[in-house]
Every structure is written in C-alpha cells, then in structure tokens.
Amino acid sequence: MSVQRLCRITELSELGGGAFQLWFEAGEMAGLAQPGQFVHIQCGKERLLRRPISICGRRGDELRIIFDLRGKGTEWLSQRTAGECLDVLGPLGRGFRLAGRRILFVGGGMGTPPLLWAAQSVPEIAEAVLAFRCADRAILIGEFEAACEQTHITCDDGSLGAKGFAHEAAERLLAAGKAYDGICACGPRAMLKAVAETAARYEVPCQVSLEERMGCGVGACLVCACKTIGADGAEEYSHVCKDGPVFDAERVVWDE
Numbered sequence: 001m002s003v004q005r006l007c008r009i010t011e012l013s014e015l016g017g018g019a020f021q022l023w024f025e026a027g028e029m030a031g032l033a034q035p036g037q038f039v040h041i042q043c044g045k046e047r048l049l050r051r052p053i054s055i056c057g058r059r060g061d062e063l064r065i066i067f068d069l070r071g072k073g074t075e076w077l078s079q080r081t082a083g084e085c086l087d088v089l090g091p092l093g094r095g096f097r098l099a100g101r102r103i104l105f106v107g108g109g110m111g112t113p114p115l116l117w118a119a120q121s122v123p124e125i126a127e128a129v130l131a132f133r134c135a136d137r138a139i140l141i142g143e144f145e146a147a148c149e150q151t152h153i154t155c156d157d158g159s160l161g162a163k164g165f166a167h168e169a170a171e172r173l174l175a176a177g178k179a180y181d182g183i184c185a186c187g188p189r190a191m192l193k194a195v196a197e198t199a200a201r202y203e204v205p206c207q208v209s210l211e212e213r214m215g216c217g218v219g220a221c222l223v224c225a226c227k228t229i230g231a232d233g234a235e236e237y238s239h240v241c242k243d244g245p246v247f248d249a250e251r252v253v254w255d256e
C-alpha cells in the first residue's frame with residue numbers, strides 16, 4: 001500500500017561527498033515503508049515527472065532520503081528549506097527480504113544509502129562492503145560501522161580502504177571462507193552484474209536493487225521496463241517500479 005501526501009521537511013543538509021540528506025514527516029507512509037523501497041517526489045510544479053529516491057532511514061514518523069545532484073530535479077530538491085512541504089508518493093516497490101544468520105550488504109556510491117537502513121534493521125547479522133570512486137565521495141561509513149558487525153571499505157583509486165571494486169572485496173571475503181545466507185547489493189548496473197556473478201560462483205543467493213528511468217512509479221506506463229527471466233525460464237519484461245526495484249539477481253537479464 002502506498003499514499004500520496006504533502007510531507008514537511010524537517011532537516012536538509014549536505015552530507016559531504018556531494019550528497020544531500022533530507023528528513024521529512026511522512027505520517028502513515030513511515031509505518032508502511034520497508035528497506036529497499038523508494039519514494040516518488042514531485043520536484044517543482046514545472047516538472048511533471050516525479051523523481052524516484054530510495055528510502056534510507058526512519059525515525060518515528062519521519063523518513064530519510066539521501067541524493068546526489070544529477071539534474072534539475074535533484075538540484076531543486078537540494079534548494080528546499082526545513083518547514084517547506086514536498087509532494088511525496090510512497091512507499092513504492094518491493095524491498096529486500098532480510099533473513100538468515102549473516103547477510104553481506106554490498107553498496108556502490110549512491111547505492112549505499114538504501115542498504116544502510118536495511119543493515120540497521122538486522123544489525124546482528126549485517127556485514128557491509130562499501131565501494132566508492134575515491135575518498136572524497138565516501139559517505140555514511142560511520143553509520144554503517146555502527147550498524148554492522150564488520151564494514152569493509154574499498155575505493156577505485158585506493159585513496160580509502162582497499163584499492164579495487166566492490167565485487168573484488170566481496171570475493172575476498174567469500175574466498176576466505178566467510179559464509180553468507182544472502183548478499184544484498186545496490187549500486188551501478190556494472191557493479192551489480194559483477195556482484196551477482198561472484199555470488200552465483202559461490203552459490204550465495206543475491207538480491208540486487210535496479211535503477212531505471214521512471215514515469216508513473218506504480219506500474220502503469222512501462223517506462224521502467226527491464227528484461228527478466230520468468231518462473232517458466234522464458235525472458236519477460238518486469239517493471240522496476242512495481243516488481244522491483246529489488247530483484248533476485250538470477251532473474252535479471254544483464255546484457256539487454
């Protein structure tokens with residue numbers, strides 16, 4: 001179930017790494033939200049299409065989002081002030097299934113925020129790999145360290161943590177004999193594909209959160225269609241907004 005409502009901004013600040021965090025009063029939407037779901041936000045009256053942003057935290061009836069400046073919509077969002085209201089539709093989509101004795105969360109760049117809330121909701125079984133382009137782009141490390149049993153950092157250029165990519169860090173853990181009941185990943189598509197391949201090699205169930213351009217956000221317009229493998233093994237189209245954004249990695253057709 002989702003609702004559309006005006007939500008008062010309670011906090012908007014720069015997080016560093018070029019990212020902004022925004023908390024808003026979400027009313028009943030807060031109680032409905034699950035880690036991995038997203039909200040669809042109207043970014044000014046002149047922009048007809050809402051912008052999808054993952055939910056990355058909850059405190060009482062407030063929800064938190066973290067976003068990068070990409071274009072006009074996110075620029076508009078970053079220029080709001082506390083006390084203003086946003087037109088928000090949510091929570092939308094399917095979130096992560098979180099169960100087992102140990103889950104490895106693998107996040108890349110702006111894919112890390114939704115994993116934070118997921119990890120915070122199962123702290124006793126959470127371990128994280130966080131990958132960034134460089135130290136200047138790193139966000140949320142302290143919060144992951146507080147939420148997880150272990151947090152591993154990696155940067156493409158080696159300026160913080162290990163040098164390399166997210167799937168390489170995950171592979172090192174798996175190769176060292178660490179056992180996970182599941183991997184949950186969010187980040188750029190190339191990273192997700194590499195993490196999914198690594199998970200498959202070690203036979204660990206993997207869920208990935210996909211990103212596609214969106215129109216309606218509720219399964220009515222087909223803008224967010226992506227190719228997946230159905231229960232009968234045949235290729236089909238799924239809606240990232242309604243059937244996802246979280247999918248079992250083995251269902252995703254990576255090379256569309």
Ligand SMILES: Cc1cc2nc3c(=O)[nH]c(=O)nc-3n(C[C@H](O)[C@H](O)[C@H](O)COP(=O)(O)OP(=O)(O)OC[C@H]3O[C@@H](n4cnc5c(N)ncnc54)[C@H](O)[C@@H]3O)c2cc1C
Nearest residue numbers: 051052053054066067068070071072073074211212213245
């Ligand atoms: C399920 C989901 C969750 C997301 N979560 C986050 C998040 O937590 N933090 C964050 O910074 N970004 C997130 N994004 C990406 C975010 O939606 C885009 O950065 C944002 O829509 C860009 O809007 P804009 O007007 O600033 O940019 P423009 O490029 O001016 O946008 C033009 C149009 O393209 C769409 N668009 C552009 N880039 C994307 C994109 N990567 N994905 C989907 N639509 C796009 C916009 O919605 C808009 O309709 C998420 C996307 C999806 C699909």
Ligand code: FES
Nearest residue numbers: 215216217222241
């Ligand atoms: S955005 Fe319209 S169907 Fe997904």
